Amino acid sequence: MDAHGPIGVFDSGIGGLTVAAALGRVLPREDIFYVGDTARVPYGGRSAATIQRYSREISSLLLEEGAKVIVVACNTASALAVPVLESELEVPVLGVIGPGAHAAVQATRSGKIGVIGTRATVRSRAYEEAIRNLDSGIQVSSMACPLLVPLIEEGWLEDPVTDSVIERYLAPLLQEGIDTLVLGCTHYPLLQSAIRRFTGNAIALVDSADNCALAVRDLLQKRGLVSDAGTGRLQVAVTDATGGFLQVAERALGLRVGEVLHRTVRPLTPVADPASCL
Amino acid sequence: MDAHGPIGVFDSGIGGLTVAAALGRVLPREDIFYVGDTARVPYGGRSAATIQRYSREISSLLLEEGAKVIVVACNTASALAVPVLESELEVPVLGVIGPGAHAAVQATRSGKIGVIGTRATVRSRAYEEAIRNLDSGIQVSSMACPLLVPLIEEGWLEDPVTDSVIERYLAPLLQEGIDTLVLGCTHYPLLQSAIRRFTGNAIALVDSADNCALAVRDLLQKRGLVSDAGTGRLQVAVTDATGGFLQVAERALGLRVGEVLHRTVRPLTPVADPASCL
Known part of the structure; x- marks a missing residue:
């Protein structure tokens, strides 16, 4: 694990930016990489198995960005997927519950x-x-x-x-x-x-959001993962369109999001028939 | 194409049951196979590319059921995906727009x-x-x-x-x-x-819903696809949990849905790296 990596934050959509904003207040020098799964938002009405699968897939996008910790900035995914992610991932995982x-x-x-x-x-x-x-x-x-x-x-x-x-x-x-x-x-x-x-x-x-940010600070301090090189940059990526809500959130939270990246979700279990390679 | 196949109907969720109910009134002897993509509902805020991909994937589930026509019982998917489906599929495709x-x-x-x-x-x-x-x-x-x-x-x-x-x-x-x-x-x-x-x-x-059902009847008559063996059975399948709305829809529409099947969406483009087979 590398203290220089960003804090990885994900939510089903853009709502988790409340957590990113709170992290920015509590840990102003840490870089944050945020992924909003706007291709499949909202998670709130779906089954546990589906929420766990989506959470695994989005976490793998954050790990590709070198995330040193994964913050599940979504209550639904925190409720249903944090134990699964904790047992499967090598970086610490923290939810909001x-x-x-x-x-x-x-x-x-x-x-x-x-x-x-x-x-x-x-x-x-x-x-x-x-x-x-x-x-x-x-x-x-x-x-x-x-x-x-x-x-x-x-x-x-x-x-x-x-x-x-x-x-x-x-x-x-x-x-x-x-x-x-x-x-x-x-x-x-x-x-x-x-x-x-x-x-x-x-x-x-x-x-x-506030309480989760404080818990992330405690965790980074305990594990020696506090960055001394971050610039407090927030990078937001989404898996589909952001809709009009990004502007609502920026205005209400006083966040400046800048350019939004796009990331494609890839199922983690290979779905191509191996026989097709023969 | 087989006149004995069901009418395939899909929607992002359960809302398209209004179309299934209208089809039942207009074509009471046709069997209907309905898929609600509840794992990814709602489509309404997503990008055109994502809506087209989801529509292709759900249509392939209906074709596996032998659907003789695909009814896109979702305005969002009708607006954005019907031309794509029409050009790619061998069965007729009809939207609500x-x-x-x-x-x-x-x-x-x-x-x-x-x-x-x-x-x-x-x-x-x-x-x-x-x-x-x-x-x-x-x-x-x-x-x-x-x-x-x-x-x-x-x-x-x-x-x-x-x-x-x-x-x-x-x-x-x-x-x-x-x-x-x-x-x-x-x-x-x-x-x-x-x-x-x-x-x-x-x-x-x-x-x-009503106008779409009448258009489906016209289309089946013109193409000689009216069934003389159907029993008017409605089979509903979903890609995830149905939530409480299925009961709302059944009550409001006077539908009897019975057992709901589950179907898993498989991405149509193979995503496994071919090199992994070597």
């Missing part, structure tokens, strides 16, 4: 935590398990919010329609008495002020 | 037609071109409505949030003076009554 669960347990006073995310993240029960492993007395209530990502990608961040949808999804969690809410999707930090309008200040919002 | 454009031109009195669809469908200008080829004097106004599919898949068919979103998307088209609106996405027929609430009865709604 562990750091988010840790921060939520630190934040709660009532012992009641809410989690919002995609259908696949909620169905995986990954946050429940991570939180219960830290403190088995905590009550976790989860809600799948499949409309939030499309609303964010449409750029309706400050919008009465979005406010209505947030109210619909969050009201049942507030009735459960939660005092902490995990934003369990890397898109959701962009809705922080809209969510805050509904929840008020009494509820702690746990942003998976 | 042509029949929808034809019905819209028949319906309009004011000569002003509105089209709603995904970002990729609207960007392709496929409806504009098809309508202008039929009558160059017609004015076409288009609006990408990326939130409608997620709202439908969430099952919010009769919902004030959905009504607000519809109003936001359609108000500019109504201000243009349209008297005909093409529902340019196979999901949208499920929102027909919600759309009708906003537009009132003065605007003709053109349903791509």
Whole structure:
């Protein structure tokens, strides 16, 4: 492993740029290579096996760029693929679930935590398990919010329609008495002020992006992988069109992305019939 | 070509079941084999090259089932991949754009037609071109409505949030003076009554599913491909999980889908390095 390599970050799409932006704040001298799998976004409704296959394929693109660590900046892939990647890859792998669960347990006073995310993240029960492993007395209530990502990608961040949808999804969690809410999707930090309008200040919002970035810093320090030669460059690559959301994310996050590269996903299992070589 | 084969129908997901349901009404004795590419749904935000590749791969699954005709029950793929499939495949290929454009031109009195669809469908200008080829004097106004599919898949068919979103998307088209609106996405027929609430009865709604089914009937009759042995069986296969939307579609369309098969997409271009065989 080479401390000079970039931090490899991937997401199903562009939402993980919230993690890249947080990494830039916490580790301003590290180079970041980001891949958004826009040819197959979103991962949130797919099966575990498919999410694991896609995550392996995108990780191999990051390894080709010399990534010294792989950050899974996607809650869905973190929930379903991090253990698989950890067992298969030689570089350290870090997802957003562990750091988010840790921060939520630190934040709660009532012992009641809410989690919002995609259908696949909620169905995986990954946050429940991570939180219960830290403190088995905590009550976790989860809600799948499949409309939030499309609303964010449409750029309706400050919008009465979005406010209505947030109210619909969050009201049942507030009735459960939660005092902490995990934003369990890397898109959701962009809705922080809209969510805050509904929840008020009494509820702690746990942003998976910030907590993940802090965990990456700890990991690099522990493993002696902090770079002294990086320039803080962010290189973004996608597997297909970026759509209009890249502009939404750049504006909302204050990121300057520059030229976006294209990468083609190659299935890792050879699919050509070996007999065809004869 | 064999008149006994099924009608092959594909969509990026489950939305194309509106076309399968319309085919069942118009051609009740034909067998239908439907593939929903749920591993890669939605196609609507992707590039033309990716949509063409996905369409080729899914068509090859239908040909393996002996499909005598391929119906592209997806506006995005119809807009971007039908010409490619027509030139490459030996069976007839029929999309939803042509029949929808034809019905819209028949319906309009004011000569002003509105089209709603995904970002990729609207960007392709496929409806504009098809309508202008039929009558160059017609004015076409288009609006990408990326939130409608997620709202439908969430099952919010009769919902004030959905009504607000519809109003936001359609108000500019109504201000243009349209008297005909093409529902340019196979999901949208499920929102027909919600759309009708906003537009009132003065605007003709053109349903791509119904018009496509009638065009398939004409084509089978002309080519002597009408089956006299089919039982009207609908077999649905998907490339990944179906999510909750299959139940929404079954209920809204009155379809009985039964057992859903799984199919794996295989890239058509061999990707293994031939040198690895040496």
